[in-house]
Amino acid sequence: MNTVLIIALILAMIATLVALIRGIVAFLQTTKEDLNAPEGSGPSPARLKQNKMMMNRILFQAAAIIIVAILLMSKGHG
Template sequence: MEYILVPALVILCIMVVVSLVRGIIAFLRTTKVDLETGKGETATDMQLLQNKAMFARIKYQALAIVVVAIILAVSR
């Protein structure tokens, strides 16, 4: 069972990092658009992308915690 859960945990951790980086990039683009235009109106698409990426990060972190809890329960 641990042979399946440990790679799943590694994959989930990688997905957390990827979604975090995507969210940060969307945030930086939002800030760049706001600075260049002086308006917040054009940044709505980037803000939606940022929210989507951060929600994905939270989802993957929760799944990683569940996998860790299962590994701890199985190892006892």
């Protein structure tokens, strides 16, 4: 059981790192035109991707924290 949780934790941490890097790349691709866009034009595709990647990062981090909590609770009872 602990082996499966440790593998899941490592995968969640890798997924968090990948989502973070992809979000930073999307942020860096935000062009000057995006920053100077008119007020009601809505978000650009780069901004939508950035938001999606940062939301994924938060979800993967939450998964990693939950896995760590499960591991700690199983160590306390074992």
